[in-house]
Amino acid sequence: MLRPVSAGIISGLVAFTSSFVVVLAGLEAVGASPAQAASGLLAVSVLMGLCSMLLSLRTRLPITVAWSTPGAALLAATGAVDGGWPAAVGAFVLVGVLIVLTGLVPALGALMARIPTPIAQAMLAGVLFQLRLGPVLGVAANPLAVAPVIVVWALAQRLSPRWASPLAFLAASVVIVVSLTAAPSPSAAPPLLPAVELTVPTLTVxxxxxxxxxxxxxxMAAQNVPGVAVMRSLGYEVPWRASMVTTGLGTMIGAPIGGHGVNLAAITAALAAGPEAGEDRQRRWIASTASGVVLVLCGLGATAFAQLIALAPEGVIPAVAGLALLGTFVASLRSALAEPEEQLPAGVTVLIAASGIAVAGISAAFWALLVGLALGALLRAGRRTGSAHSG
Incomplete structure (x- = not known):
């Protein structure tokens, strides 16, 4: 019992502390106020904990649910949305609907599977590019505050990579506390108790x-599909329909509270489903259940975490976010360029997504995907025609 519980606690702590900064940054970028962003962090934390517990208890499988860190990074790169924060919330609801439909309608899942993986990963790599500059720009702007965070992260990568991002956040917290000791005391204590901010969703084109x-x-490409693959590699078959319906409904419920969505865990999935959760494979579901409890408790501290982030010196939080996304950026770039025949359209997709341009009120990520798919189709058609003529 002890090993599954301890593995679950580690899983929950790593899942929350490694990237909650990215979640807050993404929500504020698309129009949320600090209070609305804290409410969104509360929503996704509690919901991914509850969904983890629900799926684990129902299936007796170590299924963990997470927020989409790449999705939050996408929001941070997208910036202001046509229609403001209510329209962003409406988009979150629509994502939940699409995920539910993916579980219920096999044809939709098959359609998603036809999108070339290099193009989807290239879009993600381009989206992450600007955020990856956070440590570089931060250390140039405020070296005394940012350099210790980077050093701690680098040493953790050498000694215990799993804890690199949480330890970088811990180092940032120390920097914030030190900076506050030199600042005048605030006239009033900031709010620390969890608070829900409801937003009526709207939707624009x-x-x-x-x-x-x-x-x-x-x-789908960076969370749900890899999450299933990770679990399969560990000998567990995730119930696709139940998982998609559960996380899709969770996304729809959390959207009006400010949450951008929940999904199957990918990076942290192995923490609760691997050997560290005990030799008895039939009892590892206890680890994912314990992870869910930890996530709910962390979510209740969302307002306090948001207040801590708001007090950070210049450059510290972008640096923490950039370091948290480095592994995802490298993995997505490697996947985007893995197939020689897809390298050119993937490269174009990366460049357009990284540009951050918005045309007709539509973000660069969409145009990157559209151009990458079109160029890839054109080049494949040309290769088929050439092969037919040579035959």
């Missing part, structure tokens, strides 16, 4: 096409 569609594709 720009938000639907420029936010919902890329967010859905990133969630």
């Amino acid at each position: 720009g938000a639907g096409v420029g936010v919902a569609l890329p967010l859905y594709l990133v969630t």
Whole structure:
């Protein structure tokens, strides 16, 4: 019993502390106020904990649910949305609907599977590019505050890579506390108790096409599909329909509270489903259940975490976010360029997504995906024609 519980606690702590900064940054980028962003962090944390517990208890499988860190990074790169924060919330609801439909309608899942993996991963790599500059720009702007965070992260990568991002956040917290000791005391204590901020969803064409569609594709390509693959490699078959319906409904419920969505865990999936959760494979579901409890408790501290982030010196938080996304950026870039025949359209996709341009109120991620798919189709048609003529 002890090993599954301890593995679950580690899984929950790593899942939350490694990238909650990215979640807050993404929500504020698409129009959320600090209070609304804290509410969104509360929503996704509690919901991914509850969904983890529900799926684990129902299936007796170590299924863990997470927020989409790549999805949050996409929001941070997208910026202001046509229609403001209510339209972004409407896009989150639409993503939940699409995920539910993916579980219920096999044809939709088959359609998603036809999108070339290099193009989807290239879009993600381009989206992450600007955020990856955070450590570089931060150390140039504020070296005394940012350099210790980078050093701690680098040493952790050498000694215990799993804890690199959480330890970088811990180092950032120390930097924040030290900086506050030299600052005048605030006249009033900031709010620390969890608070829910409700938003009535609306939906615009720009938000639907420029936010919902890329967010859905990133969630599927970078979270749900790899999450199933990780679990399969560990000998577990994830119930696809139940998982998609559960996480899709969770996304729809959390959207009006500010959450951008929940999905199957990919990076942290092995923490609760691997050997560290005990030799008895039939009892590893206890680890994912314990992870869910930890995530709910972390979510209740969302307002306090958001307040801590708001007090950070210049450059510290972008550096933490950039370091948290480095592994995802490298993996997506490697996957994008893995197939020689797809390298050119994938490269174009990366460049357009990294540009951050918005045309007709629609984000660069959508245009990157559209151009990459079109160029890839054109080149494949040309190769088929050439092969037919040579035959």
